[in-house]
Amino acid sequence: CNKQIEFYDWFSRVVVNWLDIARYKALQRIDKAIELDTLTPVDSSVKYSSSALDSVGIFYTVKEFWEQIEWPDVEACCAYVSKIIEDICKSCTHFADKMSKKIDALQSTTRTNEFEVTPQWCYAINNIDYVRHSIEPLVQKLGVFKIANKLVEASDIVLGERFERTVKEMVDNANELLAAKQRDLIFNAINKMLPVIQKLLLEFEKDNSLHKLMTYLDDSLITMKEQLSSENFDRVLATIWKSVLSKMEDITESSLNQKKPHQFFKGLLETFDVFVDYFNESSDANDEFRSSLELYSLSTDELIHRYHVQQCRRGQGQSNEDINGDCGQLTICAMILKTKGLLKIEIMNCRSLKPVRSNGICNPCVKINFLPADQFLKTSKPKTQVQKNNLFPLFDETLEIVLTNDQMSMNDALIQFEVIDHYFLCINKFVAECFFLLNKVKLVDDPEEDMMNMPQIQLKLGKPSSEHDxxxxxxxxxxxxxxxxxxxxxxxxxxxxxxxxxNCQEA
Structure with a gap:
């Protein structure tokens, strides 16, 4: 008779039954709320529609009823709350599925030649986001941590920790499922936009096509900006940019395979720059792609000159140990008499030349070229006298070349020094080369300036390389x-x- 009667146990079966009914009714009400939802904001201060608000309200109704029960047994309370949270998480996932189907149905009935981002699509994204962000606060209000602490106080630490871990896993899983549903909606919309974007990208050479493309993006993004929450808009914008970049990479690759002219890639580069400014995107990956696209956009003459400029910079920046193998050294002096437009170069000597003949003989001379060649067509290309059988030739020759003002002012014009092995009555052979930027040559106002006052310049001789460029x-x-x-x-x-x-033959 002294045994205490746990009267609340009489109602445990009723509570279990109530939880099942609550879940069933919640799903029904969610379906009805979505069916009646016109996908317009509930008021001007928010960016979600009625079904999201109604669904979260359903969850809070369950929470409030549970609080009124005030179940006294902490272990049973742990089981019931776990069940409530599980049902709420499943109901949230159900909401996301139904909302996605609703917006898909709406878009299929308003299909046009070009996919258009609608306010309804934006509210569908926002609704899922609103429901997703309601899970964590609701779980806290159900007293999860309070129950876990009571279990610890009752010396059931293992059960308390397991309860917290289980709840966290359920919430994290629901969050991920809803986030995935948002991503699916975003990707589905972007995948429908991409054919339009690709079509306009491929037609950028036509009049007004870039304007049409930017107008299309403007119309879509303005709708998103106005109707999406700021977090969702940033997420969508980043996804669109990645998709557009991927599409541009695909177009570039296929156009290379089709051997399209460099003018095509020039237009593609201009479009890419517009996109980078438009999306305000900057990253190493973008810079790398742009660098490649820029090369494709250059004419062959421009590419060849870019190659020579890189060879020049590499040669001037190298250490005493030649990275192409030691091909020797060329010493010069140079100046430009500004008033006369006269470039004077003193070829002083070469050191440690490497013979290209098997017998070790070398009859070197130094030939001067100017690059880019098409800008110096009428410019003389002098060369020194031949120094026979000498790997350390002493030339001490001053060569004079008349330049125009435009040539002297070019930023990346190059002087190319070629060391040639002279064969009598045979084809000459290339020995080595080096480069010097024309704008690095000292400008002299005094027409009587002596070359003796100019500093000596040591240039490393090397061979062309494909590995460093x-x-x-x-x-x-x-x-x-x-x-x-x-x-x-x-x-x-x-x-x-x-x-x-x-095998380096030179005419």
Whole structure:
């Protein structure tokens, strides 16, 4: 008779039954709320519609009823609350599924030639987001941590920890499922936008096509900006940019395979720059893609000159140990008499030349060229006298070249020094080369200035390389495979011959 009667146990079966009924009714009410939802904001201060608000209200009704029960047994309370949270999480997932189906149905009935982002689509995204963010606060209000603490106080630490862990896993899983549903909606919309974007990208050479593309993006993004929450808009914007970038990469790759002219890639580069400014995106990946696109947009002459400029910079920046193998050194002095437009170069000497003949003999001379060649067509290209059988030739010759003002003011014009092994009555052979930027030559106002006052310049001699400028080299080499690009073909053929010192013939 002294045994205490736990009267609340009489109602445990009723509570279990009530939880099942509550879940069933919650799903029904969610379905009805979505059916009646016009996907317009409940008022001007928020960006979600009635079904999201109604669904969260349903969950709070369950929470309030549970609080009124005030179940006294902490272990049973742990089980019941776990069941309530599980049902709420499943109901949230159900809401996201139904909302996605509703917006898909709406878009299928208003299908046009071009996919249009609608306010309804934006509210569907916001609704799922609103419901997703309601889960965590609701769980806290159900007293999860309070129940876990009571279990610990009752010396059931293991059960308390397991309860917290189980609840966290359920909430995290629901969050991920709803976030995935949001991503699906976003990707589905973007995938419908991409054909329009791709079509306009491929037509950018036509009049007004870029304007049409930006107008299309403007219309879509303005709707998103106005109707989406700021967090969702940022998420959608980032996803659109990644998709657009991926599409541009695909177009670039396919256009390369189709051997489209460099003018096509020039237009693509301009479009890419517009996109980067428009989306305000900057990253290493973007910079790398732009760098490649810029190379594709250059003419073959521009690519070849870019290659030579890189060779010049590499040569001037190298250490005493030549990265191409030691091909020797060239010493010069140079100045430009500004008033006369006269470039004076004193070829002083070469040191440690490496012979290209098997017998070790070398009859060197130094030839001067100017690059880019098409800007110096009428400019003289002098060379020194031949120094016979000498790997340390002393030239001490001053060569004079008349330049125009435009030539002297070019930023990246190059002086190319070629060391040639002279064969009497035979084909000359290339030994080594080096470069010097024309704008680095000292400008002198005094027409009587003596070359003796100019500093000596030591230049490392080397051979052409494809390893240190692989991107530029690969683009030129790819173009050389086309029969129509004779310049690229001749350049690659000549450079490969020069890379092999035993087969470097020069006319």
């Amino acid at each position: 692989p991107k530029i080299w690969n683009v030129i080499e790819q173009r050389s495979l086309s029969w129509t690009d004779k310049k690229a073909n001749e350049f690659i053929k000549r450079q490969k011959a020069r890379m092999n010192r035993t």
